[in-house]
Amino acid sequence: MLLSSRIPHSKPLAAGSRVQAPRPAARLVSVQANASLRTLLDDASGAGLGKVRFIVLGDGAILESVNDWGSVRYNEVPNRGLLATIASADKSFECHITLSKVKEVRFAKSKAKAGDYDIYATRFYGEDGKVMLSTILHGSQGAYDPAAVQAWTSLASKYGDSVTF
Template sequence: MLASRPRPFTSSGLRRAARPPATALRLHAQAGVTVRSLLDDAANAGLGKVRFIVLGDGAILESVNIFGSVRYNEVPSRGVLATVASEDKSFECHITLSKVKEVKFVKSKAKSGEYDIYATRFLGDDSKVLMSCLLHGQQGQYDPAAVAAWTDLATKYGESVTF
């Protein structure tokens, strides 16, 4: 029988063992996350039709479009803009990446009706909502693949990602 040397006792080994794996994975997944990488994941996830909502000072804009491909352009006065657009350009959404400070994945009950709302909220300074993207469906009748795609994104990134 081979004799083995006893390993020295260190507290760092205990800390690693006591940490729950889900939290460690969530922190690891967020470590290299950028707004751009999150948008690319969302574009490739298969979210389908999404209701884009932007609240302005005195106006609200809502439009439904497929959350598909995203392209990026450097604009000298604004920085990098992400653009989600329909193929015929009848819909375009531009997001100034440097303005996004946090993205939240929020599943909540509808204000009227017995169904869930699946929202991705883009927040800026002072946690002000820049834009919300909600899965689109009539009275909670969502495409099951879109719900699965949103749930996968929310699981990967957690409830909130800060930049």
């Protein structure tokens, strides 16, 4: 967002005079400067992302699960810190994120490896620079809910390509 302020003239101009007022200095106000991971998660929760594929890569295993990105709740856990939980109503799906472990979130729109459609991914990176969690809009061969694409695009516009914490 670009903000500017007008600088008033200190003395009146003579009739017929044309003096160009100095251009006000513009300053770039970035949402990232004040962004917290909790704010980003709350914004994602309220955005209406719909069905999302949650992907966790482990050492020798990959876990993928599809669930609605619904509400997020927070719990302070001894020896772990603040945990964010995204869960299904029946708790058959739960995703827990230790907020202190996330150092960066990146929004990336890219072409699918197989097929002519876009992928809308949000990736959470840890201290080591490795992806801890990826969330990708879910749709068969790029058939996404248009509202979900708009929600993801709005989040990516608000936070930019990358947010560090």
